[in-house]
Structures are given as C-alpha cells and as structure tokens.
Amino acid sequence: MKKIFVTGATGNQGSATVLELLDHGFDVTALTRNPNSPEAQHLKNKGAHLLQGDLENIDALRPTLQTIDGLYLVLPPVWISSKETDEQEAAMGIQILEVAKECGVNFVVYSSVMASDKQATFRPKFKFSIEQYLWASGLKGVVLRPASFMENLLLPSFGLGEGKFINPLPEDRAIPYVATKDIGTFARIVFQNPKQFEGKTIDLGSDLYMPKQILQLLESKLNQSIEFIQVPQELLYQQSKTFAQLVEMIEKEGYDPIDYSLINQWMPSLTTFDQWMDEVGTKNIRALQHKTSNISKQ
Template sequence: MKRILVTGATGKQGSAVVYELLKNNFEVFALTRNPRSSKADNLKKAGAILVEGDLEDTEGLSDLFKKVDGLYLVLPPVWVSSKETDEKEAEIGIRTIKLAEKQGIKFVLYSSVLGSDKQDLFRPKFKFTIEKYLLESTLQGAVIRPASFMENLLLPSFGLGEGKFINPLPEETAISWIATNDIGTFARIIFQHDKEFNGKTVDLGGKLFTPKQVLKLLEKKLNQPIDFVQVPLEALYQQSETFAKLVEMIGNEGYDPIDYEFIATWMPKLTGFEEWLDEIGIKKIKELRSMDN
C-alpha cells in the first residue's frame, strides 16, 4: 500500500491527508480540478504528483486508477444542500467506487460524516448510501466519519472575521470537533494497517463542546467579547431544508458516542480545541479580521 490517490487534494481535509502520507514515504497522486492553483503548487513542492481531473468525469480517471494501490475518497463539500445535491453526491461516490473495483484498487478509504447513518432517515441517498455500497462491494475498504472541523470556524458563515459567532446549531447541544490534520494522521494509520481496518467504520472526533463553550474559548483566546448570533431554525429551513433537518436531529437525538478508547489504541492524542486555537486558529481569525477592516 504505497501509491495512494487522494481526491479533493487541495481542500482542507484532502491536503492534510496528502501531506501526512508524503511525510510517511507514500507516493501520492493528488487529484485537483485546478493544478495551477497556489494550493496545488504547494502540494507539488511537497512531493505530490498532481493530476488534473474531476470525479464527475469518472471514466477519464480509468488509467490513473490502474496506477494506485489505495484511494482516499472525499467528495467536494456542498454548502447549500438539497435532495438534488445529495443524490448527485451519492451517484458520484458510487460511480467512483465501481471504477475502483473495476481497475483493481486494493483499498478504498471513504471519508463520510459523523451521524451519516442517522441522516439516512431524511437523506435517503447521501453519504450513508456510499458507505453501504463500499462495504458491500468486493473491495477492501473502510469508512471514517469525521466530526465538525475546527477549521470550519474560519468560514465566512461563522462570522468570526466580523467579530460575531453565528451559530446554526442547538445552543446547549454539545458536539465533537476534529482538526483536519488529525484526519490526515488517522487516514495514514489506516492505509498502513489496511488489513486491520478492512470493513470498519470509525467515528472520528474529539472532546464535546456546546456552542457557548466554543464562544467562551474564543473570547478567552482573543481577549475580547464576541457577539453570539443564534440562527433560528425557521431561517435554516428557508436556506436548506436538509441542513435544517440535520440541526433538528442534532437537537433531538445528538450524535452517538464516539469510541475514544478505540481511537486512542491507534492515535493516543488528538489535537485539543485550545491547542488548535493556539497553534492555528487565533492567527487565522486575526488575519480574517485584518482583511475585513
């Protein structure tokens, strides 16, 4: 398991996987729609083999799939989800797995999302559809379900660049968070131990925080107050019914408990929220604010 293709290679998660694999002597093919971007150039400088391509043109990737042992499959994020975008994602994911099966890829690691199985009740064709297809196929493979990315706090939708914390989640519901670098590390561990992980689904996340706890941590680290803006559920329904139903699910049921003991047997230390803020987050938030001013 030495030659790995990483899709979405210039994204937060994909690039974390690429860099981690390169550091551990894997040969990495980085799939990107724009190999001339600065992010793609950084991957190339680190030693990745850039491949221009798009999972929507699966057949165009046939020769590439023949060259690799493993596939890290992460699909492009959709910020305003709908029944149509869910179905399209499921279709692309399954088509990609079929090609991996046809071209003899030895192991596929699919990155899904925490709680994908619970979302299946109101998203009948989505990430859980892809998970089931992979694990029921003839391929060797595994699924990881990352929790909310700490890096998502840097997106404009959270408003930190403007001194706000815009929160769409239930105010008192604690959820798990993960740094994307930790996803990269865990993915590398899985590729190094593919036999032990074959057929497994791993929920991957760290300590639970409520939105108000995240706010307090941000205020402490920035040493200033931040406006807490709670987005009403009605407003979420106007933007995206599927996302609103996800928020309702989190409020009513929460996520299933993460098996921290299992994670710790393979990766003893995940990045803590405070540690991430100290090393990466606060600097990036200040950069956002300087850009807005």
C-alpha cells in the same frame, strides 16, 4: 501499500491527508481542478504528483486508478444542501467506487460524515448510500466519519471576521469537533495498517463542546468580545431544508458516543479546540478579521 490517490486534494482534509502520507514515504497522486493554484503547488513542492481533473469525469481517471494501491475518497463539499445535491453526491460516490473496483484498487478509505446512518432517515440518498455500496461492492476499505471541522469556524458564514459567532447548531447540545490534520493522520495510519482496519466504520472527533463553550474559548484566545448570534430554526429551513433537519436531529438525538479506545490505540490524542486555537486558529481568525476589515474600508 505505497501508491495512494487522494481526491479533493487541495481541500482541508484532502491536503492534510496528502501531506501526512508524503511525510511517511507514500507515493501520492493528488487530484485537483487547478494544478496552478497555490494549494496545489504547495503539494507538488512537497512531492505529490498532481493530476488535473475532477470526479465528474471519472473515465479520465481510469489510467490513474489502474496504477494505485489505495484510494482516499472525499467528495466536493456542498454548502447549501438539497435533495438534488444529496442525490448527485450519492451517484458520484457510487460511480467512483464502481470504477475503482473495475480498476483493481486494493483499498479504499472513504471520508463520510458523523451520523450518516441517522441522516439516512431524511437523506435517503447521501453519504450513507455510498457507505452501503462500499460494503456491498466487495472492495476492501474503511469508512471514516469525521465530526464537524474546527476549520469551519473560518468560513464567512460563522461571522468571526466581523467579530460575530453565528451559530446554526443547537445552543444546548454539546457535539464533537475534529481538526482536519487529525483526519490526515488517522487516514495515514489506516493505509499503513489496512488489515487491522478493514471493514470498520470509525467516528473521528475530539472533545465535545457546546456553542457557548466555543464562544468563551474564542474570546479568551482572541482577547476580545464576540457577539453570539443563534440562527433560528425557521431561517435554517429557508436556507436549506436538509441542513435544518440535520440540526433538528442533533438537537433531539445528538451523536453516538465516539469509541476513543479504538482511536487511542493508534493515536495518543486528538487535537483539542484549545490546542487548535493555539496552533492555527487564533492566527487564522485574526488574519480573517484583518482581511474583512480591509474589505469594508474599500
């Protein structure tokens, strides 16, 4: 299995997967809406073949799908989710898998989300629907369910650029996080060993952290005080009912335990929050703060 097609190639986990595959000798085609973007050009310079397009025009991707061995499928992120966006995502993912099967794709790694099965109780057509279709389709593959991304802290909604930590998640519940580079590494391992992983659903996350533990780590690494703001549940419902229901599910049930024994068979360890801060987090958060400060002065 040498030729891999990666969707969402310029996003955090897509680019991490592309770069990891290229570093290990795979022939990678990277799907991007804008091949002239700095992110796309970086992948090209590393050896990726760029394909301009998007998953909404699946027929244009058929010639590529007919020539590849494996598909890494990650769907475009939706920041304000709703019943409509969930249904659109489920339809898109299923359509892509249908076409992948028609084109003879040998193996699919679908990047879903942790607790997608639990979310199915209030999001009946969402990522779990795509997982179910994959297993029913006869395609060979693996479902990865990443935890919350450490990189999400760099989103404006978390407020770190303004010296705040705006927390929408339950204040008293520890949850797992994952660095996107680890998703790329594990995806590469799966593509190298498809028979050993075929048919598995794998939760992927590092240590569990409570929001205040993250806050303490941020303050220590950045050497500054950060204002902690807990987002009330009623405000979450105003912004997105589905996200509010997700937060309620996490608060009541939490996530199922991660099978670290399986992960550790293939990876010595996943990146901890402390390591992520040392490697990229501190630098990127400071850059975000500098950018935000310059904008506010204009």
